[in-house]
Amino acid sequence: MIRIGxxxxxxxxxxxxxAIRQNPDMTLVAVFTRRAPNTLKIMTxxxxxxxxxxxxxxxxxxxVMILCGGSATDLPVQTPALAEHFCVVDxxxxxxxxxxxxxxxxxxxxASGKVGIISVGWDPGMFSLNRLYASAILPDGxxxxxxxxxxxxxxxxxIRRIDGVKNGKQYTIPVESALDAVRxxxxxxxxxxxxxxxxxxxxxxxxxxxxxxxxxxKTMPNxxxxxDTTVHFITEEExxxxxxxxxxxxxxxxxxxxxFDLEHNHIIEYSLKLDSNPEFTASVIVAYARAAFRLHTExxxxxxxxxxxxxxxxxxxxxxxxxxxxx
Amino acid sequence: MIRIGxxxxxxxxxxxxxAIRQNPDMTLVAVFTRRAPNTLKIMTxxxxxxxxxxxxxxxxxxxVMILCGGSATDLPVQTPALAEHFCVVDxxxxxxxxxxxxxxxxxxxxASGKVGIISVGWDPGMFSLNRLYASAILPDGxxxxxxxxxxxxxxxxxIRRIDGVKNGKQYTIPVESALDAVRxxxxxxxxxxxxxxxxxxxxxxxxxxxxxxxxxxKTMPNxxxxxDTTVHFITEEExxxxxxxxxxxxxxxxxxxxxFDLEHNHIIEYSLKLDSNPEFTASVIVAYARAAFRLHTExxxxxxxxxxxxxxxxxxxxxxxxxxxxx
Numbered sequence: 001m002i003r004i005g006x007x008x009x010x011x012x013x014x015x016x017x018x019a020i021r022q023n024p025d026m027t028l029v030a031v032f033t034r035r036a037p038n039t040l041k042i043m044t045x046x047x048x049x050x051x052x053x054x055x056x057x058x059x060x061x062x063x064v065m066i067l068c069g070g071s072a073t074d075l076p077v078q079t080p081a082l083a084e085h086f087c088v089v090d091x092x093x094x095x096x097x098x099x100x101x102x103x104x105x106x107x108x109x110x111a112s113g114k115v116g117i118i119s120v121g122w123d124p125g126m127f128s129l130n131r132l133y134a135s136a137i138l139p140d141g142x143x144x145x146x147x148x149x150x151x152x153x154x155x156x157x158x159i160r161r162i163d164g165v166k167n168g169k170q171y172t173i174p175v176e177s178a179l180d181a182v183r184x185x186x187x188x189x190x191x192x193x194x195x196x197x198x199x200x201x202x203x204x205x206x207x208x209x210x211x212x213x214x215x216x217x218k219t220m221p222n223x224x225x226x227x228d229t230t231v232h233f234i235t236e237e238e239x240x241x242x243x244x245x246x247x248x249x250x251x252x253x254x255x256x257x258x259x260f261d262l263e264h265n266h267i268i269e270y271s272l273k274l275d276s277n278p279e280f281t282a283s284v285i286v287a288y289a290r291a292a293f294r295l296h297t298e299x300x301x302x303x304x305x306x307x308x309x310x311x312x313x314x315x316x317x318x319x320x321x322x323x324x325x326x327x
Numbered sequence: 328m329i330r331i332g333x334x335x336x337x338x339x340x341x342x343x344x345x346a347i348r349q350n351p352d353m354t355l356v357a358v359f360t361r362r363a364p365n366t367l368k369i370m371t372x373x374x375x376x377x378x379x380x381x382x383x384x385x386x387x388x389x390x391v392m393i394l395c396g397g398s399a400t401d402l403p404v405q406t407p408a409l410a411e412h413f414c415v416v417d418x419x420x421x422x423x424x425x426x427x428x429x430x431x432x433x434x435x436x437x438a439s440g441k442v443g444i445i446s447v448g449w450d451p452g453m454f455s456l457n458r459l460y461a462s463a464i465l466p467d468g469x470x471x472x473x474x475x476x477x478x479x480x481x482x483x484x485x486i487r488r489i490d491g492v493k494n495g496k497q498y499t500i501p502v503e504s505a506l507d508a509v510r511x512x513x514x515x516x517x518x519x520x521x522x523x524x525x526x527x528x529x530x531x532x533x534x535x536x537x538x539x540x541x542x543x544x545k546t547m548p549n550x551x552x553x554x555d556t557t558v559h560f561i562t563e564e565e566x567x568x569x570x571x572x573x574x575x576x577x578x579x580x581x582x583x584x585x586x587f588d589l590e591h592n593h594i595i596e597y598s599l600k601l602d603s604n605p606e607f608t609a610s611v612i613v614a615y616a617r618a619a620f621r622l623h624t625e626x627x628x629x630x631x632x633x634x635x636x637x638x639x640x641x642x643x644x645x646x647x648x649x650x651x652x653x654x
Contacts, residue, residue, distance in 0.1 A: 018587045022466045043587055098654050099647070119654055126460070128654045129638055130597075133453070135653070136614040136641035137607075139349045183600070258610055260345045260370055264602035266610075268453075271598075273510070275591035280464075283585055283593075287463040307649050311456055312634040314463035320426070322634050326462070327425050327446055327455045 002293045004286075005058060006031045007082065008068035009040060009049075011246065012091065015282030016066050017043055023286055025316055029062050059085050063296075064289040067091075076101060083108035083116040083303075087292045089285050091121040098124070098305075106303035113301045115292045120306060121281040122272055123147070127252045129306050130270040134254035138266060141256025142187045146174035146195060150248025150277060158223045159200055162216050164208030167236060169243045171199045179251065185265040187255045198229040201243050203236045248277035287314040328352060329620045331613075332385060334359045334409065335395035336367060336376075338573065339418065342609030343393050344370055350613055352643055356389050386412050390623075391616040394418075403428060410435035410443040410630075414619045416612050418448040425451070425632075433630035440628045442619045447633060448608040449599055450474070454579045456633050457597040461581035465593060468583025469514045473501035473522060477575025477604060485550045486527055489543050491535030494563060496570045498526045506578065512592040514582045525556040528570050530563045575604035614641040 004020055006013045009031050020028045021044075030048050033040050037049040050058065055065075065086040069075055071094045079090045083105050092101050098119055109116040119125065123145070131143055152172045159168035178195050181188045200217055204210055214231045217224055234242075249272040258264050274280040288306070291313035295304070312319055317326075331347055333340045336358050347355045348371075357377050360367050364376040377385065382392075392413040396402050398421045406417045410432050419428050425446055436443040446452065450472070458470055479499045486495035505522050508515045527544055531537055541558045544551055561569075576599040585591050601607045615633070618640035622631070639646055644653075 015585070018585060021587070022585070095654065099651050102650055124654045126464075126595075129460070131653045132638050132642055132649060133456070136617075136638075136643070137453075137610045139643070185600075258342070258345060258349070258603060258606040260348070264606055266602060266607050267598075267600040269596075269598045269600075270457075271594075271596045273512075273594040273596075275593060276585060279585040279591055280593050283464045290463075305650060305654055307639040307646070307654065308637050310635050310637045311459050311463075315459055316463075316466070319634070322459060323429055323632060324426050326458045327422065327451045327632055327634065 002026045002290060003029045003061060003063045004289060005029055005055075005062040005065045005086070006068060007052065007055070007065055007078065008074065009033050009042065010068060011278035012282055013068035014043070015276070015279040016068060016286060018279060019282045019286040020044075022283075023290070023316065025290070026286065030058055055082070056085060062086055064089060064292050066285055066289055076104070079116065079118065080104040080108040083114055084112045085114070087115045087296050089117045089120055089289050089292055091125070091281055091285060092119045093121065093124055095124060102303050102305070110302045115296045115300055116303045117288050117292050117309070118303060118305060120285045120288045122274075122284060123250065125281070125284050125306055126272070127250065127270070130252040130268075131254075132307055134252070134256070134268040134270075138254055138256025138258070138268065140258075140262060141254050141266075144182045144190070144195075144253045144255070145250065146179060146253075147250040148172040148174050148196065148248065150250070150274070151243075151246050155198065155200075155223055158220060159202060159217060162213055164205050164213050165202055166205045167203040167239055169201045169239060171201075173197045173199055174251065179253075182253050182255060183267055183269065185255050185267060192226045193228060196227060198224055198227045200229065200231045201234050201239055202231055203239050204233055245275065246277045247275055248280075249273045290314060290316070328354045329617060330354055330356045330388060330390045331616060332357050332359060332382075332389040332392040332413070333395060334379065334382070334392055334405065335401065336360050336369065337395060338605035339609055339612075340395035341370070342603070342606040343395060343613060345606060346609045346613040347371075349610075350617070350643065352617070353613065357385055382409070383412060389413055391416060391619050393612055393616055403431070406443065406445065407431040407435040410441055411439050412441070414441045414443070414623050416444045416447055416616050416619055418452070418608055418612060419446045420448065420451055422451060429630050429632070437629045442623045442627055443630045444615050444619050444636070445630060445632060447612045447615045449601075449611060450577065452608075452611050452633055453599070454577065454597070457579040457595075458581075459634060461579070461583070461595040461597075465581055465583025465585070465595065467585075467589060468581050468593075471509045471517070471522075471580045471582070472577065473506060473580075474577040475499040475501050475523065475575065477577070477601070478570075478573050482525065482527075482550055485547060486529060486544060489540055491532050491540050492529055493532045494530040494566055496528045496566060498528075500524045500526055501578065506580075509580050509582060510594055510596065512582050512594060519553045520555060523554060525551055525554045527556065527558045528566055529558055529560050530566050531560055572602065573604045574602055575607075576600045617641060617643070 067090040155170035394417040482497035
């Protein structure tokens with residue numbers, strides 16, 4: 001049994017807790033929180049909730065610690081710190097800062113002899129893997145990543161910060177005609193506006209100036225100004241009834257050419273359609289926790305990403321079983 | 328520079344030759360053939376064509392030998408034999424016999440200290456990888472593999488063996504409604520007939536009994552009897568004009584559930600749309616030849632499959648570059 005700890009108990013932490021139940025070679029040992037432990041009610045009976053301050057008391061009872069905090073401020077500090085004592089897996093997703101995060105975790109895990117796997121999930125994660133495989137196979141080609149249809153947490157937060165907005169949710173939606181153009185093999189150049197549209201569902205406070213809110217959303221730099229954005233004002237009831245899920249997904253497509261005269265075109269497409277973004281991310285993380293455990297058992301240490309890990313490490317099946325049943 | 332040898336020069340061998348040109352870290356050293364070498368004209372200037380009997384004369388001049396023979400009789404003999412002297416990559420695709428082929432290559436490559444990578448291509452190969460990744464991520468789920476639209480060589484050969492048939496080509500086509508049912512997340516049970524249809528283009532000999540030919544095709548056990556098959560009789564000119572390509576492709580889809588009550592559904596889909604089946608297969612093989620070379624350089628030996636190889640080994644980019652640009 002691989003003994004798992006969950007560090008941080010939000011949507012992702014709950015997703016990890018649920019995923020562990022689906023993997024019979026794993027057991028949840030403890031959940032760690034910065035809140036008062038007795039205020040936290042988790043789903044798994046008999047598993048203790050422990051203060052984050054006391055995490056080292058569980059040093060020898062946990063094989064892999066799964067970090068479920070945010071990329072902005074939690075993980076840059078927590079992952080290297082915990083890698084000094086545990087094998088760790090995180091879902092660090094600030095793409096531009098991955099090299100420095102890697103270096104910090106590599107230093108800590110290298111010194112402790114543990115394995116740290118960072119940036120696990122679907123983007124970064126499965127989408128990254130598919131970008132790598134496809135570009136290695138088709139060196140003469142072009143990559144496209146589309147996101148959605150799905151809820152963007154950052155954009156939803158941005159809407160909610162606007163004066164007069166009570167609640168709101170934003171969907172990122174890939175433009176179907178852009179997807180079709182890419183799939184046709186013409187390798188089009190696409191602008192930001194041509195690839196995605198943004199759809200907002202907004203609950204306004206009573207008496208708020210709806211025109212101003214809509215204008216402020218549509219002209220918001222970085223978030224909305226570069227996109228075709230639609231804004232729907234709805235009631236709080238409708239928002240809760242119709243838009244309480246956290247679906248997401250997307251597409252990674254490579255269009256590339258082969259042949260002596262590059263006369264043949266090929267399309268490699270990977271897509272995800274996810275009812276629950278955090279639960280799917282958690283499911284990927286849990287598979288990589290298995291890999292971290294096995295690599296550590298083999299004497300490996302240091303920081304790894306999905307690029308560095310042979311696929312067989314993710315599966316419950318043995319190498320013989322995999323070859324016989326899946327190859 | 329990774330020095331490559333091509334063993335066998337049919338469609339796949341030519342595809343490997345073309346792919347090597349797209350990978351600037353590789354060079355083609357020689358093509359080996361069982362035909363009389365002087366009867367073979369290859370595309371790359373200055374590269375010798377050598378008799379397969381003399382392959383050992385190139386023992387120290389080739390880093391990776393790519394085997395381009397057939398799975399029925401060539402590869403079961405050639406891959407283990409050549410693995411005694413070279414790092415090898417093959418595309419052995421008789422799924423049921425992979426375990427015994429693996430054992431034979433592992434024994435030879437283990438003894439010689441070389442690396443052998445077997446069953447590389449898209450199925451087995453990229454499709455296998457996607458089955459593994461998806462099932463590791465979503466343990467509660469169901470896998471589906473669809474092939475096509477594409478030319479099946481085996482089925483085309485079967486048509487051409489019928490009395491009165493001059494030429495013929497068979498397309499395997501996935502049933503769109505079955506694909507849609509799988510994508511909807513209902514995890515349907517699908518029969519052979521429900522998943523694929525078969526479309527045949529047949530050139531009959533003058534005066535042949537077309538009704539009998541059509542009946543013989545549609546009732547042929549294993550090949551056509553379990554499918555809805557359509558037969559079109561066309562002229563040789565039309566066949567050559569419209570059906571001379573070797574396109575193929577397909578879909579690997581996993582539908583799986585997560586959550587404490589398995590209340591959320593997820594669809595992972597990987598698809599290929601290939602203008603040239605052999606050139607795409609060759610492109611995958613060439614990326615894995617890079618992996619074989621690097622693993623051997625690191626002191627690894629024995630037989631490997633796509634399951635055993637970390638994705639980073641396939642790319643021309645360094646680990647730092649990959650993390651900065653693709654993760």
